[in-house]
Amino acid sequence: MSGSALDPKTAPVFPMAARAAMKDGQLRRNVRHATDMIQAKRARVVAEMPDWQELREAGKQIRQHTMENLDFYLEEFEANCTRAGGVVHWARDAAEAQQIIVGLVKASRSDEVIKIKSMTTEEIQLNSALEAAGIHPYETDLAELIIQLGHDQPSHIVVPALHKNRQQIREIFRREMNLPKLGERPEDLADAARIFLREKFLRVKTGVSGANFLIAETGGVCIVESEGNGRMCLTLPETLITVAGIDKVVPRFADLEVLFQLLPRSATGERMNPYNSIWTGVNASDGPRAFHVVLMDNARTEILADAEGRQTLNCIRCGACQNACPVYRQTGGHAYGSVYAGPIGAILTPQLQEMHHAQSLPYASSLCGACYEVCPVKINIPEVLIHLRNKVVKQNGPLNIEALAMKTMGMIFLSEQRFRAAQRMGRMAEAPLVRRDEKGAGWIGWLPGMLGGWTKARDLQEMPQETFRDWWEKRGTHGS
Amino acid sequence: MGVDIGAASLGSARAEILQRIRAATGGVSNAEVARAGWARLPREYRRTATRGREAVLELLEDRLRDYDANVVRVGRDGVSAIVAKLLSERGKTRMLVPAGIAKQWLPVGVEFVEDEGLSPEDLDRFDGVMTGSTMAIAETGTVILQNVPGQGRRAVTLVPDYQLCVVREEDVVETVSEAMARLQETAELPTTFFSGPSATADIEMTRIKGVHGPRFLDVVLMRSGFERETL
Numbered sequence: 081m082s083g084s085a086l087d088p089k090t091a092p093v094f095p096m097a098a099r100a101a102m103k104d105g106q107l108r109r110n111v112r113h114a115t116d117m118i119q120a121k122r123a124r125v126v127a128e129m130p131d132w133q134e135l136r137e138a139g140k141q142i143r144q145h146t147m148e149n150l151d152f153y154l155e156e157f158e159a160n161c162t163r164a165g166g167v168v169h170w171a172r173d174a175a176e177a178q179q180i181i182v183g184l185v186k187a188s189r190s191d192e193v194i195k196i197k198s199m200t201t202e203e204i205q206l207n208s209a210l211e212a213a214g215i216h217p218y219e220t221d222l223a224e225l226i227i228q229l230g231h232d233q234p235s236h237i238v239v240p241a242l243h244k245n246r247q248q249i250r251e252i253f254r255r256e257m258n259l260p261k262l263g264e265r266p267e268d269l270a271d272a273a274r275i276f277l278r279e280k281f282l283r284v285k286t287g288v289s290g291a292n293f294l295i296a297e298t299g300g301v302c303i304v305e306s307e308g309n310g311r312m313c314l315t316l317p318e319t320l321i322t323v324a325g326i327d328k329v330v331p332r333f334a335d336l337e338v339l340f341q342l343l344p345r346s347a348t349g350e351r352m353n354p355y356n357s358i359w360t361g362v363n364a365s366d367g368p369r370a371f372h373v374v375l376m377d378n379a380r381t382e383i384l385a386d387a388e389g390r391q392t393l394n395c396i397r398c399g400a401c402q403n404a405c406p407v408y409r410q411t412g413g414h415a416y417g418s419v420y421a422g423p424i425g426a427i428l429t430p431q432l433q434e435m436h437h438a439q440s441l442p443y444a445s446s447l448c449g450a451c452y453e454v455c456p457v458k459i460n461i462p463e464v465l466i467h468l469r470n471k472v473v474k475q476n477g478p479l480n481i482e483a484l485a486m487k488t489m490g491m492i493f494l495s496e497q498r499f500r501a502a503q504r505m506g507r508m509a510e511a512p513l514v515r516r517d518e519k520g521a522g523w524i525g526w527l528p529g530m531l532g533g534w535t536k537a538r539d540l541q542e543m544p545q546e547t548f549r550d551w552w553e554k555r556g557t558h559g560s
Numbered sequence: 561m562g563v564d565i566g567a568a569s570l571g572s573a574r575a576e577i578l579q580r581i582r583a584a585t586g587g588v589s590n591a592e593v594a595r596a597g598w599a600r601l602p603r604e605y606r607r608t609a610t611r612g613r614e615a616v617l618e619l620l621e622d623r624l625r626d627y628d629a630n631v632v633r634v635g636r637d638g639v640s641a642i643v644a645k646l647l648s649e650r651g652k653t654r655m656l657v658p659a660g661i662a663k664q665w666l667p668v669g670v671e672f673v674e675d676e677g678l679s680p681e682d683l684d685r686f687d688g689v690m691t692g693s694t695m696a697i698a699e700t701g702t703v704i705l706q707n708v709p710g711q712g713r714r715a716v717t718l719v720p721d722y723q724l725c726v727v728r729e730e731d732v733v734e735t736v737s738e739a740m741a742r743l744q745e746t747a748e749l750p751t752t753f754f755s756g757p758s759a760t761a762d763i764e765m766t767r768i769k770g771v772h773g774p775r776f777l778d779v780v781l782m783r784s785g786f787e788r789e790t791l
Binding site: 110113114117118121130131134135137138141142145147148149150151152153154155156164170171172176220221222223226239241242245246249266267269270271273274277278281282295297298299300306307308309311312314315316326331332333334336337338340341344348350351352353354355356357358359360363365366367375377381382384385 | 576578580583584585588589594601604606607623684700707713714715718719736739740741743744747751753757760761762763764765767768771772773
């Protein structure tokens with residue numbers, strides 16, 4: 081994968097990108113291994129919880145309630161954060177968020193920043209904006225460091241370097257950290273990152289973070305992490321800049337009791353991740369002396385306005401749907417052309433693009449429902465996928481092939497005569513394409529033209545010689 | 561402040577976003593509506609303990625060990641002796657402590673230096689840090705620290721590579737929900753939850769101990785009774 085950012089505006093359509101990814105055997109093995117591990121761990125710790133379904137329901141309802149009262153909770157967060165010494169900024173889109181953050185970093189008189197892993201900053205391509213302004217961003221999450229040093233792109237929302245195995249990571253660290261003798265045990269690699277980053281933690285005076293949760297009731301912010309790089313970035317700098325989508329707000333401190341149970345078990349299969357930090361504004365004796373929060377819309381209000389798509393905003397970014405998805409597990413994340421890959425990416429990305437780009441993503445699914453089943457806040461992803469497919473078809477106008485084909489199908493299904501005629505024609509037309517397997521079953525492995533889209537990825541079973549209708553009628557005449 | 565963004569532009573972004581939200585949700589929400597809606601949210605999950613006290617403490621021990629923390633249980637008069645033993649086993653001679661740490665926990669023969677706003681570089685020069693704690697959650701193996709006397713500011717328990725933490729048995733709860741309810745009063749203090757030593761699963765999804773936070777962790781679980789009463 082090249083170093084060019086994952087941008088849905090310029091990314092190739094999913095089937096093309098997926099075909100390229102499928103040829104990379106190493107990538108597929110790495111993704112398969114990592115997602116198998118994480119799914120097994122998740123299943124084990126979820127099974128420990130007798131009240132998992134009740135927690136999921138509460139999680140869903142909290143998120144839904146938040147979205148219904150989003151204006152109130154954002155204003156409440158702003159008021160409480162400001163009262164506690166924080167400064168709240170609002171950004172309509174990615175460009176405005178970039179501009180605010182670059183301005184704040186410059187005002188902090190720093191030409192470098194330490195960063196906590198944040199998909200929101202990936203979404204707005206903050207690193208390129210900082211570099212263009214002469215500011216060097218240091219990624220401090222181990223996976224993000226691997227991505228940054230490897231001139232790579234994130235492929236998973238929780239474990240962004242999941243597509244790399246230990247040997248590949250060792251090669252990147254050897255080259256970029258100048259450590260020719262580095263071992264390949266995960267411990268060796270983590271130690272190398274510790275040494276490489278410690279000096280930056282102690283030196284760099286400005287930190288940039290995302291947020292897991294903004295607490296309206298207190299004006300507090302919460303970050304959930306593993307390594308302690310987050311704590312370093314939140315605690316040691318003099319200035320901290322947090323950028324968060326407006327969807328990250330939760331009503332009350334007590335709501336964390338639900339989210340702290342759902343998120344770690346779903347994300348990394350841990351009962352609790354190693355570190356959670358909660359802070360409120362500025363504390364004179366603890367942490368940064370200047371604290372800024374940038375509340376960013378970037379098309380989230382568009383999603384909010386769509387009654388069926390709105391549940392997309394309930395996402396708490398655990399990545400469980402990615403690990404469970406049979407499509408993601410084959411292609412990995414880069415094929416989605418967005419920092420949000422997998423099932424959640426397939427619904428979030430096109431909506432963040434206001435349906436102008438990434439229209440192929442709602443089709444990057446077999447609608448099997450595995451994503452819905454593991455979602456800790458019960459987002460019905462298949463339902464939203466179908467809703468978005470409908471939008472794409474409508475957007476393409478009444479004369480596009482899919483719309484016409486569906487209309488024709490509708491016509492055929494409306495009339496018994498037409499339906500029977502279509503079945504007869506189908507049986508005749510398919511005859512030259514059918515291959516028999518060893519059990520005598522007929523399969524079609526190739527269809528011409530547009531229909532070939534189906535057979536490119538799977539075989540089609542031949543039409544039955546006797547349909548249910550035929551059978552039923554025979555039964556009626558000859559008795560049973 | 562020298563930020564080159566006009567206040568007018570910021571103000572209009574705020575107004576515009578709020579206006580878009582209200583257009584999307586079909587009106588303006590307010591405190592009464594939000595409070596009433598929140599109060600009606602279903603909370604059918606466990607919110608109280610279901611195990612006996614001793615079972616809860618054993619669960620905490622088990623969960624902490626599962627995350628590679630070392631756990632010892634002592635009576636309230638046994639802390640300094642066990643601290644001396646743990647530090648000597650680990651070869652730690654110069655320890656950082658926050659202001660307000662219980663002096664009776666500190667053994668003689670080890671240098672304890674109180675944090676007085678030390679620089680990050682200075683914090684990095686200690687063998688480890690020793691603190692008390694606010695609470696622990698048994699079910700998740702989590703210890704909670706807040707910026708109060710005896711626990712200190714967040715950097716103190718972060719920069720050193722080793723932490724020794726004393727948890728009082730009466731501060732152990734079984735579930736996350738009980739912990740959040742107890743924290744409500746002090747929700748605005750800087751708060752850190754830690755569950756085992758620093759770790760990562762970023763390489764092939766294998767949890768390995770130790771990246772940036774303390775890589776080594778001892779937890780002393782302190783009974784409210786004296787050593788000989790319970791032995």
